[in-house]
Amino acid sequence: MLFRSLQHRIVIVFVGLLVLVMALMLALVTRSNSRIVAAEIERELAAGTQVFSLLMEQNRRQLETAATVLSADFAFREAIATRDRPTIRSVIRNHGLRIGAQVMMVIHPDGTLIADTQNRNDPNHTVPFQDLLAAAESAGKSTGYKQMKDGRLYQIVVVPILAPKRIAWAAMGFLVDDHWARDLSGMTGLAVSVIRRDATGVAVLSSSLEEPKRAALPTAIGALATDRSGVLDIGDEHYQTVYVPLGKEISVALQRSVEQAKAPFQTLQTALWTIVLAGVVVFFFGSVMLARRIVRPVNELAGAARRIEAGDYAEPVPRLTSDEIGQLATSFDLMRERVANREQKILKLAYEDSLTGLPNRTRFIEEFSSLPETSRSAVMVMNLDRFAPINSALGHPVGDRLLTEIGSRLRSFQSATTLVGRFWGDEFVFLLREADREAASRFAESLIVALRKPFTLDGHRLDVDATLGVALYPDDGRDAVTLHRRAELAMYAAKRQRSGIAFAAEAGAEPLPEQLSLIWEMREARSRGEFLLYYQPKLDLASGQITEVEALIRWQHPQRGLVSPAAFIPFAEKTGFIRELTPWVIETVVAQLAQWRKAGIELVPAVNLSALDLMNPKLIVHIRRLIGQYGLAAKALCVEITESALMEDPELALAHLNELAALGLKLAIDDYGVGRASLAYLQTLPVHELKIDGSFIRAVAETPKNAAIVRSTIVLCHALGLSVVGEGAETADDLAWLSTNGCDVAQGYSIAKPMPAEKLPDWLARFGKRAWKQA
Amino acid sequence: MRAQAVWLTALLVVGGSADAGDFEASATTLSGQPLADAAVVLEPVSGNMPGTSPTVTIAQRDRELIPYVTVVQKGTAIEFPNQDPFKHHLYSFSPAKTFEIKLYAGKPARPVVFDKPGEVALGCNIHDWMEAYVLVVDSAYFAKTDINGWARIADVAPGSYRLRWWHPRQKRELRARAVEIGAEPLRLTQALDVAPHIVKPKPPADKDSY
Numbered sequence A: 001m002l003f004r005s006l007q008h009r010i011v012i013v014f015v016g017l018l019v020l021v022m023a024l025m026l027a028l029v030t031r032s033n034s035r036i037v038a039a040e041i042e043r044e045l046a047a048g049t050q051v052f053s054l055l056m057e058q059n060r061r062q063l064e065t066a067a068t069v070l071s072a073d074f075a076f077r078e079a080i081a082t083r084d085r086p087t088i089r090s091v092i093r094n095h096g097l098r099i100g101a102q103v104m105m106v107i108h109p110d111g112t113l114i115a116d117t118q119n120r121n122d123p124n125h126t127v128p129f130q131d132l133l134a135a136a137e138s139a140g141k142s143t144g145y146k147q148m149k150d151g152r153l154y155q156i157v158v159v160p161i162l163a164p165k166r167i168a169w170a171a172m173g174f175l176v177d178d179h180w181a182r183d184l185s186g187m188t189g190l191a192v193s194v195i196r197r198d199a200t201g202v203a204v205l206s207s208s209l210e211e212p213k214r215a216a217l218p219t220a221i222g223a224l225a226t227d228r229s230g231v232l233d234i235g236d237e238h239y240q241t242v243y244v245p246l247g248k249e250i251s252v253a254l255q256r257s258v259e260q261a262k263a264p265f266q267t268l269q270t271a272l273w274t275i276v277l278a279g280v281v282v283f284f285f286g287s288v289m290l291a292r293r294i295v296r297p298v299n300e301l302a303g304a305a306r307r308i309e310a311g312d313y314a315e316p317v318p319r320l321t322s323d324e325i326g327q328l329a330t331s332f333d334l335m336r337e338r339v340a341n342r343e344q345k346i347l348k349l350a351y352e353d354s355l356t357g358l359p360n361r362t363r364f365i366e367e368f369s370s371l372p373e374t375s376r377s378a379v380m381v382m383n384l385d386r387f388a389p390i391n392s393a394l395g396h397p398v399g400d401r402l403l404t405e406i407g408s409r410l411r412s413f414q415s416a417t418t419l420v421g422r423f424w425g426d427e428f429v430f431l432l433r434e435a436d437r438e439a440a441s442r443f444a445e446s447l448i449v450a451l452r453k454p455f456t457l458d459g460h461r462l463d464v465d466a467t468l469g470v471a472l473y474p475d476d477g478r479d480a481v482t483l484h485r486r487a488e489l490a491m492y493a494a495k496r497q498r499s500g501i502a503f504a505a506e507a508g509a510e511p512l513p514e515q516l517s518l519i520w521e522m523r524e525a526r527s528r529g530e531f532l533l534y535y536q537p538k539l540d541l542a543s544g545q546i547t548e549v550e551a552l553i554r555w556q557h558p559q560r561g562l563v564s565p566a567a568f569i570p571f572a573e574k575t576g577f578i579r580e581l582t583p584w585v586i587e588t589v590v591a592q593l594a595q596w597r598k599a600g601i602e603l604v605p606a607v608n609l610s611a612l613d614l615m616n617p618k619l620i621v622h623i624r625r626l627i628g629q630y631g632l633a634a635k636a637l638c639v640e641i642t643e644s645a646l647m648e649d650p651e652l653a654l655a656h657l658n659e660l661a662a663l664g665l666k667l668a669i670d671d672y673g674v675g676r677a678s679l680a681y682l683q684t685l686p687v688h689e690l691k692i693d694g695s696f697i698r699a700v701a702e703t704p705k706n707a708a709i710v711r712s713t714i715v716l717c718h719a720l721g722l723s724v725v726g727e728g729a730e731t732a733d734d735l736a737w738l739s740t741n742g743c744d745v746a747q748g749y750s751i752a753k754p755m756p757a758e759k760l761p762d763w764l765a766r767f768g769k770r771a772w773k774q775a
Numbered sequence B: 001m002r003a004q005a006v007w008l009t010a011l012l013v014v015g016g017s018a019d020a021g022d023f024e025a026s027a028t029t030l031s032g033q034p035l036a037d038a039a040v041v042l043e044p045v046s047g048n049m050p051g052t053s054p055t056v057t058i059a060q061r062d063r064e065l066i067p068y069v070t071v072v073q074k075g076t077a078i079e080f081p082n083q084d085p086f087k088h089h090l091y092s093f094s095p096a097k098t099f100e101i102k103l104y105a106g107k108p109a110r111p112v113v114f115d116k117p118g119e120v121a122l123g124c125n126i127h128d129w130m131e132a133y134v135l136v137v138d139s140a141y142f143a144k145t146d147i148n149g150w151a152r153i154a155d156v157a158p159g160s161y162r163l164r165w166w167h168p169r170q171k172r173e174l175r176a177r178a179v180e181i182g183a184e185p186l187r188l189t190q191a192l193d194v195a196p197h198i199v200k201p202k203p204p205a206d207k208d209s210y
Helices: A006-071 A074-081 A085-099 A130-139 A178-188 A213-222 A258-309 A324-351 A361-369 A387-394 A396-413 A437-452 A480-497 A513-528 A565-575 A578-599 A611-615 A617-630 A643-648 A650-662 A679-683 A704-720 A732-740 A757-769 B002-014
Strands: A103-107 A113-116 A142-147 A153-162 A166-175 A191-198 A201-207 A230-234 A237-247 A250-257 A377-385 A418-424 A427-433 A455-457 A460-462 A465-473 A501-503 A531-540 A545-557 A561-563 A604-609 A638-642 A666-672 A689-692 A723-726 B021-029 B039-044 B059-061 B064-066 B069-073 B076-079 B088-092 B099-104 B112-114 B118-124 B127-137 B141-144 B150-156 B159-166 B177-181 B186-192
Touching: A006 A074, A006 A085, A006 A142, A006 A153, A006 A166, A006 A178, A006 A237, A006 A250, A006 A258, A074 A085, A074 A153, A074 A166, A074 B088, A085 A103, A085 A113, A085 A166, A103 A153, A130 A142, A130 A153, A130 A166, A142 A237, A178 A191, A178 A201, A191 A213, A201 A213, A213 A230, A213 A237, A237 A258, A250 A258, A258 A324, A324 A361, A361 A418, A361 A427, A361 A480, A377 A387, A377 A437, A377 A480, A387 A396, A387 A650, A396 A418, A396 A427, A396 A437, A396 A455, A427 A437, A427 A480, A437 A465, A437 A501, A465 A480, A480 A501, A480 A643, A513 A545, A513 A565, A513 A578, A531 A578, A531 A757, A545 A565, A545 A578, A545 A757, A561 A565, A565 A578, A578 A604, A578 A611, A578 A617, A578 A757, A604 A666, A611 A643, A611 A650, A617 A650, A638 A643, A638 A650, A643 A650, A643 A666, A650 A666, A679 A704, A689 A704, A704 A723, B021 B039, B021 B177, B039 B069, B039 B127, B039 B150, B069 B076, B069 B141, B141 B150, B177 B186
Parallel strands: A465 A501, A545 A604, A604 A638, A638 A666, A666 A689, A689 A723, B021 B186, B064 B127, B069 B127
Antiparallel strands: A103 A113, A103 A166, A142 A153, A153 A166, A191 A201, A191 A250, A230 A237, A237 A250, A377 A427, A377 A465, A418 A427, A455 A460, A531 A545, A545 A561, B021 B150, B039 B141, B039 B159, B059 B064, B076 B112, B088 B099, B088 B118, B118 B127, B159 B177
C-alpha cells in the first residue's frame, strides 16, 4: 500500500539506487582498506621482527662484550682467585651492579656453582644451564634464556674468567621482564611477549601488553598447538602474531594490533560513512522534494478530477508548471470547461422545455421535492382555451410560436417563490411557494390579466384565454404528481364549467383508494393484455347487410371475470387513463380491420373517443400514422364521439373533428338526445352520422313520444344529410319500427350482442343465411 | 723454538752423570699429532730430590711471555725481564705461586722464587693474550717436548720413578705411572688429551707512522 504512491516509488527508486551505489563504493573501499591493512600489518610485522632480531643480536653482543670486559677486570679476577666465597659474592654483587645484571654467578670449570649473588643457592651444585657452559666452552662465551627457580626469565651470558687460563665461568643474568618487553616494543612498534609453551600449556613470562590483554594472552596463544603465525583474538582486539624462538620451550610473540593498524583507515571509513549517510539523507530529502514537485501537480489534477467527478465544474484546474503535467492540466481544464458546457446543455435538455425554455416536468418535480415539508404551496395548471383550432388553422409552427410568446410573457412571473413551467402542449404549470388559496387566486388573476393583452403573430391578432386549476399542498395532496393531477382535474372541471378557474377541493375529491388501486390495476391489465375488444354488429336496414361494427372494450379480470365497461370507463375518463387506453383500442381495431380484409370480410369498425381523447392532439397524430401504416381507405374507420365530449371544449373539438374528417374518417355523434347539443350546432360539425341514444329506441313502437322524437330526428337528419343509427334495438319490434321509419342503421341485442372478434366471422355467416326480414 | 731446544739440551748435558740412564719420551695428541710443550717428570718413588736449580728467565718480548712453558724444580727463582719498550703487569693467581709484579720496565729487582710444586699460570694484566705456564716439580728429572713432541731426560739415576705428564691445556691430569730407569735408555710415547691451542687475539704492534 505504501509503495502504491508515486511519490514513495520515486523516492524509493532514487534513494535505493544511491544506497546501492554507495554500498558498492563502501564495499570496495572497505575491501581495499582491509587488503592494505593486511599488507601493512605484514610489512610492519616483518620489519618489526627484523628490528627485533637485530636488537636481540645487538643486545646479546653488548651484554657479552660487557661481560667479557667485566670478567677481564683484574680486581674481579683477583677476587675470584682468592676462592673466598664471601669475597667472591661481594665482588659479583658489585660487578653485577656495574653491568646491570640482576643475577651473577661464578661457576667452576667443572660446572658446579662457586658463588652467586642470590645467596640462596647451595654452592657446589651443578648449575642448570650446562648447555650454555658447553657452548661457551667451544665458542668462548655463550648467551641463552633461562627461566630460573624464581620463575623469572633471564638472559644469561656466560663468559670465562681467564687468569689467563680459564679459572672459572662468570654467568650474568639479565632479567627479561615487562620493562624489557616494553623497551623492545617501543623500538619495534610491535607488542612483545615472551611465552613459555610446554606440556602444561602456555605461560606469559613477560609482555609489553597491559592487563587484561596480558591475562588473555595464554589462552589465545594456547588455542594453537604450535607457534604458528596467525591472527589471535585478545580481548576485543585482534593481533597478527609471529613467533621468534628464544630457547627451549621459550619464544617471543611479536604482535601487531589489527585494530590499531586499521585505525587510520577506520577514520577514513568513518568519514566516508558520514559522507555517505549525509549524502543519502540529503538525497532522500532531495528526492522527496523532487517527488513532491512531480506528484503535487498530479495530486492537484487528481483533486480536480475528483471535483469534476463530484459534479463541481466551477473551480478551474490549477495553472501548473509549463512542463508535460502543466500541458496535461491545461488540456484537463479545457476538458472541464467542455464537459461543464455539455452538462449544462444536458441539464437544460433535462430540466428545460426546449420550446419555451421554461422548466419542464422533471424540474418541477425536483423543485417540489426540495420544498420544506412544513411549507404551504400551490400547484397551478394553466391550459389555453381554443389552442387546438389555432394550431389547426394556422399550423403547428404558428402554434409553437404562440406558445413561445406566451412562455416569454409568463417568464416574468418567474421569481424566488414562483416556478413557471411548461409540461406539454398548451399546459403551463406554476409552483407557488408559501402560497395559500388567496395568494393563488391573486396569482391566477394576474395571470389572466397578463394573457388578456392579445398576441400578434404574422399580422394575426390572437386572443388567448386560459383555464386554471389549482391544488394546494398539503390539503390536496402531498406529492408533486398527485397535486399536478388534481390541479389538472380541477382545470378540466373549470373548463367544463367554463368558470376560468377551479380549485381541486371543489372540483371533486381525490379518487377513493379503491379507485386509485383501480388505476394501478388498469395499468397492470393493460400491460398484461387483460383488455379485450368485443364487436357489436350494426345492421344496414336498407340492404339488410351488416356493414359496420362498434368496438367495445371489455376487461377480462383474472379474479372478477369480465368487468363491464361501465365499471371502469368513466373512471378511466376521469383520471385520464383513457388517454392511454384509446390509442391501444384504435391500434387493435385497425389491426383487426386489416385481418378481416384479408379474410374477405368488409366491415367498418367504430371506435369511441372520450372528451379527453378528443382534446388530445397526439391521438390525431397517432391515427394519421396508423392510416398511413395500414393504408386505410376513406370511411374505412368510424369514430364515435358523445355530445358531452364535444361540449367540453367545443372549439377544440371542432378543430380536431376537422382534422379527423380530413384524415377520411367517418365521424358519428354518439348517444344523441341525452346531451344538450342542438341539431343546429351538430350540423356545423363535419359529422356523417348520428346515433340516437338507446333510451329513445327501446320500446319505441309502444312509446309515441319517443317515436315522434325519433321519427322527426330521422327526418331532420336526412334533411341535413346525416345518416341515422338507432341504438339499443332490443326487440324485433324495435327493429321493425326503425326499418319502417327510415332509420338507416340499427344496433342492439335484437341483432347481436357484442362478441369477440374471432366469433364474428361465424356469426356473420349464420346471419347472412337467415333472412332478418322474417321479423 | 729451535734456540729453546738447544738451550734445554745444553742444560741436560750439564746435569748428566756417567752411570745414569737416558729417558726419552714422545707426546702426541689423541689424534696422533706431535704435541709440543708437554712436560714430562720423573719423580723418585722414595727420597727427596736433592740439589738446587739455577735461576731461570721468562722474558717478555714482543708482547709475549717466552717461553710458553717452563718446568722448574721446587725452589727455583725465575727472572721476568721486560725487553719490550713498554711496561708489563705480570701476575699469577695460581695457588702454587700467587704473585704480582705491577707495571714495570726492565728487569725487576728480585726474581720470584717458586717454592711450591704445582702449576702456575702467568699473565699480563694489560696484555690479555700474553700467557705462560710454569710447572714447579719436586724432582730434578724433567723435560718438555719439542715441536716434534720429543723430550729427553739424560743421566737419570737408575731406580723407580713415578712418571708424570703435564700440559697446560690438558683436559685432565694423567695418572702417574711407575717406571724403572736402568742402564738401558727408556723410550716411550704418551698420548695426551689436550684442548686445541686457541690463540688469543693480539693487536698489531704500534707503528711509528700513524
